[in-house]
Amino acid sequence: MLRVSAIIPHAGGWDILLKCLTSLYRSRDVEFEAIIVENGSFERIEEEQVRRFPGLRILRFERRLGFAGACNRGAEAAAGKHLFLLNNDAEVEPDTIYILSEALESDNKLAACQPKILSLRNPGRFDYSSACGGEIDVYGFPFARGRLFETIEDDVGQYDDCSEIFWGAGAALMIRRDIFLGSGGLEEPFFAHMEEIDLQWRFHLMGFSVKVVPQAVAHHLGAATIGYDSAAKLYLNHRNNLAMLARNYGFRSLARYFPVRLLFDLAVMIGSVFRLELKRSLAVLRAWGWFWLSLPYLIRGRFRVQRLRRVNDRELSRKIYRRSIVWQYFIRKRRTFSELIKAVK
Numbered sequence: 001m002l003r004v005s006a007i008i009p010h011a012g013g014w015d016i017l018l019k020c021l022t023s024l025y026r027s028r029d030v031e032f033e034a035i036i037v038e039n040g041s042f043e044r045i046e047e048e049q050v051r052r053f054p055g056l057r058i059l060r061f062e063r064r065l066g067f068a069g070a071c072n073r074g075a076e077a078a079a080g081k082h083l084f085l086l087n088n089d090a091e092v093e094p095d096t097i098y099i100l101s102e103a104l105e106s107d108n109k110l111a112a113c114q115p116k117i118l119s120l121r122n123p124g125r126f127d128y129s130s131a132c133g134g135e136i137d138v139y140g141f142p143f144a145r146g147r148l149f150e151t152i153e154d155d156v157g158q159y160d161d162c163s164e165i166f167w168g169a170g171a172a173l174m175i176r177r178d179i180f181l182g183s184g185g186l187e188e189p190f191f192a193h194m195e196e197i198d199l200q201w202r203f204h205l206m207g208f209s210v211k212v213v214p215q216a217v218a219h220h221l222g223a224a225t226i227g228y229d230s231a232a233k234l235y236l237n238h239r240n241n242l243a244m245l246a247r248n249y250g251f252r253s254l255a256r257y258f259p260v261r262l263l264f265d266l267a268v269m270i271g272s273v274f275r276l277e278l279k280r281s282l283a284v285l286r287a288w289g290w291f292w293l294s295l296p297y298l299i300r301g302r303f304r305v306q307r308l309r310r311v312n313d314r315e316l317s318r319k320i321y322r323r324s325i326v327w328q329y330f331i332r333k334r335r336t337f338s339e340l341i342k343a344v345k
Contacts, residue, residue: 008087
């Protein structure tokens, strides 16, 4: 049997963690270990709470490591050939881990794969995170097969093909451990949000691919730790997205697309002021301030990432949406991934 290490960062909330573990331990046809990374948790998991889950390990850290740091510590301690990053507010179907592991085993150029991720709040609807596979446009805006910005589709089997994607959500993501470690793992200064996209961009630069395998299914509650509209989430999303572009794009692509991205952010900031959404405008302003003050860190990180590069941006552009998803969604009113594909064709 295949051996998988399931890594679950945990900052608190025993009830949701119990449901996560219960679903995980119903997995069949695969040998796995579960590692909980107590990540500055506001409540300590007691041994008697987890006795029913054989082989479960708990790594305890007093300070908040974020999703990135917690997963990295779990990966270092893992014994499995494959890592399964799993949010503590996610649940998996019994055959999900087996199907994803088999996908990795059958393709040595595949670095990571994600299941179809559905909402726990609204059964039959895709989850906000990466739905049925994450994509990205040339300006760094992420979207997904089944979710464009705030428009989330019902799952009626429209994306049930096993397809190459740009990124899969860290809520439920299977990764080859050797490639994870060889890429440097998740970028810990990101703390949370965009860190899995940054990681998988590196995978593409290294010559590997990422896929969605919809026959495997996970269910995700979402926003259990940080709310979707929280100031912290808005700030981290804007900040880390700028950092991700600066780290991963080649120089010519960066010079071409980054200034336009800053204009998009400026439009968001001004528009948010007029709509009295001051939390978002402040998040953009804080992100810009962090970006320019952190240039030494970003330059060092860029050198590390570019040394891993085996694929040029011209080749990589085949995996990136060549138009602006902002323009397509807000101006052209294309609200589903299917409509985007039709427009390209």
